[in-house]
Amino acid sequence: MEKPRVAVHKFASCDGCQLALLNAGEALLALATRVRFVHFAEAGIVDPEAEADIALVEGSITTAHDATRICDVRARSRYLVSLGACATAGGIQALRNGRMRQGDWLAAVYARPEMLDALDTSTPIAEHVKVDLELPGCPVSPRQVMAALADLLLGVRPRREPDSVCLECKRAGQICVLVAKGEPCLGPVTHGGCGALCPAHQRACYGCFGPAEQVNGAALVARFQELGLRAEEARQRFLFIAAGAQAFRRAAGEDHDATP
Known part of the structure; x- marks a missing residue:
């Protein structure tokens, strides 16, 4: 064959x-x-x-x-x-x-x-x-x-793993950089797959694996502002490697009418 x-x-x-x-x-x-x-x-x-x-x-x-x-x-x-x-x-x-x-x-x-x-x-x-x-x-x-x-x-339909970067961090026993260090980390809203590489080195996730299944952008933007970022800086955290992802653009206030 x-x-x-x-x-x-x-x-x-x-x-x-x-x-x-x-x-x-x-x-x-x-x-x-x-x-x-x-x-x-x-x-x-x-x-x-x-x-x-x-x-x-x-x-x-x-x-x-x-x-x-x-x-x-x-x-x-x-x-x-x-x-x-x-x-x-x-x-x-x-x-x-x-x-x-x-x-x-x-x-x-x-x-x-x-x-x-x-x-x-x-x-x-x-x-x-x-x-x-x-x-x-x-x-x-x-x-x-x-x-x-x-x-x-094998003739099986592949399925994306649903976990976020946060879950990868927890499984690895890593300290949360958002909570412990006050870093503006996108781990809560970013799809897993990288093994939480950046948080493992005490750096904030910047979302290169794109949006997770649930993206509460408003809550995360508010948290980033509490950490000292201006509103525009907080929104722009979503516009980097996966800048064209609709869920991230909505979180940044640039795609209100987009559908998931």
Whole structure:
């Protein structure tokens, strides 16, 4: 029997999620015995038009060409999984969404902005095509990717783990940086998967794994203000790595009409 075909596609991103997958080491080698990678540029396999049973997509949609290409990827794939903060929430480049006119930010960054073809927004993959599973993170968790692929290969529908970063902290026996140190931590409203990496080093979580299932943004903004942040500073804590996530934009007061 022919092995299932897996393709790894890149859009607007830093390649970090692909590198995280490569860094999976033995788990990736074991996966390669069960599947055939038909496109994975970071691993030296280049065939972007290959048909695939499972497509892993990194990066956000930031150009008209991206918007066309993701439709082609979807048409050539049985399952499509978006990987990382850029693909699931627009990434850090979504900071520009609704804040500046395209010409203004291009001119502020590039010497010859007329050479570029960029959209006004950076949007997640799910805003353009049907996505079967979203795996957030900056970068994505290789463990979560491998678990999702194992489920798909067994014919089981993958399910996102519901825990927040706070629960990961509690399980690890770590001291809460929000309570004990007064750090403006997004752990209570951020999806788990990173192993509470930043709080483990006594740093506040900044939400790179995107919104948890329940986001009480108003309460957390009020708490951050009690810690000394101005109202605008407190709201802007939600607009960083996962700046395009609707629940975070609502918490920041920038997307009142969005639906979950």
